[in-house]
Amino acid sequence: MSKTSYAVGEHPDLEPPASTIGVIGWLRENLFSNWWNSLLTLFGFYLIYLYLPPLVEWMFVKAVWSSPDRVPCDAEGAGACWAFIDNRFTQFMYGFYPKELYWRPNTAGLLLIALMIPLFIKSFRWKWQLGAFILLVYPFIAFVLIHGGYLGFELVETNKWGGLMLTLILSAVGIVASLPIGIVLALGRRSTMPIVKSVCVVYIEFWRGVPLITVLFMSSVMLPLFFPEGTDFDKLARAMIGIIMFQSAYMAEVVRGGLQAIPKGQYEAAASLGLTYWKSMGLIILPQALKLVIPGIVNTFIALFKDTTLVLIIGLFDLLAIIQQANSDPEWLGFDTEGYVFAGLIFWIFCFSMSRYSIALEQKLHTGHKR
Amino acid sequence: MSKITSTLLLSSALALAANTVSADTLDSVKSKGFVQCGVSTGLPGFSNADKSGNWKGLDVDVCRAVAAATLGDASKVKFTPLTAKERFTALQSGEIDMLSRNTTWTLTRDASLGLNFAGVNYYDGQGFMVKKNLGVKSALELDGAAVCIQSGTTTELNLADYFRENGMKYKAITYDTSDATVKGFEAGRCDVLTSDQSQLYALRIKLKDPKSAIVLPEVISKEPLGPVVRQGDDKWFNIVKWSLFAMVNAEEMGVTSKNVDSMKNSKNPAIARLMGGQGEKLGLSDDWSYNIIKQVGNYGESFERNVGMGSPLKISRGLNALWKKGGLQYAPPIR
Numbered sequence: 001m002s003k004t005s006y007a008v009g010e011h012p013d014l015e016p017p018a019s020t021i022g023v024i025g026w027l028r029e030n031l032f033s034n035w036w037n038s039l040l041t042l043f044g045f046y047l048i049y050l051y052l053p054p055l056v057e058w059m060f061v062k063a064v065w066s067s068p069d070r071v072p073c074d075a076e077g078a079g080a081c082w083a084f085i086d087n088r089f090t091q092f093m094y095g096f097y098p099k100e101l102y103w104r105p106n107t108a109g110l111l112l113i114a115l116m117i118p119l120f121i122k123s124f125r126w127k128w129q130l131g132a133f134i135l136l137v138y139p140f141i142a143f144v145l146i147h148g149g150y151l152g153f154e155l156v157e158t159n160k161w162g163g164l165m166l167t168l169i170l171s172a173v174g175i176v177a178s179l180p181i182g183i184v185l186a187l188g189r190r191s192t193m194p195i196v197k198s199v200c201v202v203y204i205e206f207w208r209g210v211p212l213i214t215v216l217f218m219s220s221v222m223l224p225l226f227f228p229e230g231t232d233f234d235k236l237a238r239a240m241i242g243i244i245m246f247q248s249a250y251m252a253e254v255v256r257g258g259l260q261a262i263p264k265g266q267y268e269a270a271a272s273l274g275l276t277y278w279k280s281m282g283l284i285i286l287p288q289a290l291k292l293v294i295p296g297i298v299n300t301f302i303a304l305f306k307d308t309t310l311v312l313i314i315g316l317f318d319l320l321a322i323i324q325q326a327n328s329d330p331e332w333l334g335f336d337t338e339g340y341v342f343a344g345l346i347f348w349i350f351c352f353s354m355s356r357y358s359i360a361l362e363q364k365l366h367t368g369h370k371r
Numbered sequence: 372m373s374k375i376t377s378t379l380l381l382s383s384a385l386a387l388a389a390n391t392v393s394a395d396t397l398d399s400v401k402s403k404g405f406v407q408c409g410v411s412t413g414l415p416g417f418s419n420a421d422k423s424g425n426w427k428g429l430d431v432d433v434c435r436a437v438a439a440a441t442l443g444d445a446s447k448v449k450f451t452p453l454t455a456k457e458r459f460t461a462l463q464s465g466e467i468d469m470l471s472r473n474t475t476w477t478l479t480r481d482a483s484l485g486l487n488f489a490g491v492n493y494y495d496g497q498g499f500m501v502k503k504n505l506g507v508k509s510a511l512e513l514d515g516a517a518v519c520i521q522s523g524t525t526t527e528l529n530l531a532d533y534f535r536e537n538g539m540k541y542k543a544i545t546y547d548t549s550d551a552t553v554k555g556f557e558a559g560r561c562d563v564l565t566s567d568q569s570q571l572y573a574l575r576i577k578l579k580d581p582k583s584a585i586v587l588p589e590v591i592s593k594e595p596l597g598p599v600v601r602q603g604d605d606k607w608f609n610i611v612k613w614s615l616f617a618m619v620n621a622e623e624m625g626v627t628s629k630n631v632d633s634m635k636n637s638k639n640p641a642i643a644r645l646m647g648g649q650g651e652k653l654g655l656s657d658d659w660s661y662n663i664i665k666q667v668g669n670y671g672e673s674f675e676r677n678v679g680m681g682s683p684l685k686i687s688r689g690l691n692a693l694w695k696k697g698g699l700q701y702a703p704p705i706r
Contacts, residue, residue: 087422096424221457224464315412315452328413329421330683334577336550
């Protein structure tokens with residue numbers, strides 16, 4: 001062993017011990033830091049070993065990707081039958097919407113995306129105007145396109161709508177309508193005017209107190225009995241109204257949470273500037289309050305998106321219901337698992353995107369108030 | 372809400388509905404140009420939509436027959452998919468003109484809901500499915516068997532009754548959904564699976580090897596399924612009733628969608644009556660039954676195509692054979 005000597009303070013920094021850096025170091029720190037964690041790690045690996053290979057084999061390796069009939073899926077040792085999804089894909093997307101008219105919902109969807117893009121461009125000037133256009137004018141354009149019956153567009157009744165299209169329509173309408181109604185209700189609940197306040201409290205507590213399934217059920221089963229003869233109030237419209245009523249009550253409570261988190265000084269500051277109620281709310285309180293509750297709002301949106309599947313109990317074919325319906329085709333019986341995996345994947349994609357968007361939004365609006 | 376109040380509320384609502392919807396259904400069908408028919412949200416072979424969104428099935432064919440009889444075109448039907456719970460309201464409120472949705476005919480439904488059952492298009496009943504290699508030929512050999520069953524259904528009670536009645540023992544293995552019962556059956560948790568017969572055949576297809584199981588001939592409960600109309604419109608009631616009867620009569624006389632044109636000139640008086648001359652009494656055109664047979668087919672054709680040997684379900688005629696062949700399908704004569 002050679003011994004090198006250094007002057008005081010001249011000793012160079014030594015490499016860290018090999019066992020604390022690189023792959024080994026990471027493994028030691030994160031997976032095998034003590035005997036108990038090591039045991040859990042090994043157990044985890046064992047579970048992965050047990051379940052992952054068969055899953056991959058079923059989902060990908062031995063899967064049947066496309067076939068006009070079920071014969072290859074019935075073969076010995078065949079994996080997932082994605083051919084079932086493949087065969088029914090357009091039905092899962094559009095329901096029973098007439099094939100030759102698919103371009104109409106497609107146009108409506110693309111138009112919405114095209115209109116939304118400028119909203120994400122920082123230097124775009126007319127954001128307010130465009131936003132108002134999307135909220136106030138676009139719904140009519142979309143309605144004429146998808147529903148038809150005006151301007152020479154052939155009528156497609158709502159009982160033909162279905163699949164992912166219906167899920168998106170239901171949740172978009174629910175989301176767009178419930179936020180403003182929710183804000184108004186939240187402000188109303190904090191109002192000092194007794195009648196406004198009690199109306200809002202009663203509304204919120206009533207709608208929050210009943211399960212959504214009951215609301216939908218009432219709207220589809222009981223309501224038609226009370227209408228006069230010949231009134232044909234569209235089932236989808238009834239369900240939409242039910243969903244909006246229900247979700248706006250939840251939204252109101254989320255927004256109220258935000259309003260209560262704003263320090264009293266802000267309210268007083270707004271008042272001392274001589275702002276009217278609406279100005280102080282619109283310029284000072286709500287921008288701060290809504291920013292605070294973005295996670296809560298998005299949470300409600302995601303819940304709403306998934307809750308739309310409940311419409312299957314009133315015979316509307318949203319994405320999940322149309323998949324279940326397809327499972328009842330005698331030609332393709334027995335591929336429920338594939339259908340549910342597919343539905344799960346689609347729902348996950350949408351919910352995950354919403355969640356990522358909300359994180360991006362939070363960071364964009366971050367003004368240093370976070371702790 | 373107490374049970375009494377809710378019952379009162381419901382029955383007053385129903386009475387209200389029964390009063391309000393009294394218009395002539397045939398007239399309204401003719402003026403709007405289609406029959407609005409309530410079907411299930413998907414029951415294999417009875418009512419389900421195919422890949423291109425066309426509704427098919429034994430129940431669907433009844434709707435098509437009524438459309439053929441009233442409008443001369445079996446394709447002029449609009450389908451309203453309904454869940455089990457909304458089906459009666461939809462009919463009472465006038466949302467649909469008729470209901471053809473595997474609905475069991477019972478006294479309560481017939482007498483207290485303001486509805487009329489217009490016949491039976493499928494005699495269903497609870498049955499048993501067993502593994503073929505057990506070598507069981509009759510349900511009476513099932514003493515001591517483990518039975519897979521869906522919990523919370525009347526099938527559970529029927530099963531208990533049947534086994535007690537015959538002095539046999541069984542071990543019930545209950546599952547939440549019918550799909551889960553199949554998985555249990557397949558995994559060997561039980562020797563027998565019980566459910567309504569029409570369902571058993573659909574469940575059998577879900578097995579990895581459908582041929583490894585057989586459905587036993589015994590039926591231990593009565594589930595007559597048929598189309599339903601509103602009470603108080605006897606004209607429409609007759610039309611639906613006789614549309615179904617025309618299909619059964621046609622099978623009995625050997626008139627099919629293929630030979631119906633040549634049968635038009637038949638010398639047989641019964642066939643001649645079936646082919647024409649009776650429409651006026653129903654308020655229909657004279658070729659009402661011809662249209663049904665030509666466009667939908669007779670009962671046997673519809674059966675084989677949707678649930679019988681011509682379909683993946685492969686249900687045997689059993690109780691649904693014609694009365695001449697030992698079944699229950701019997702239609703009053705057309706004369």
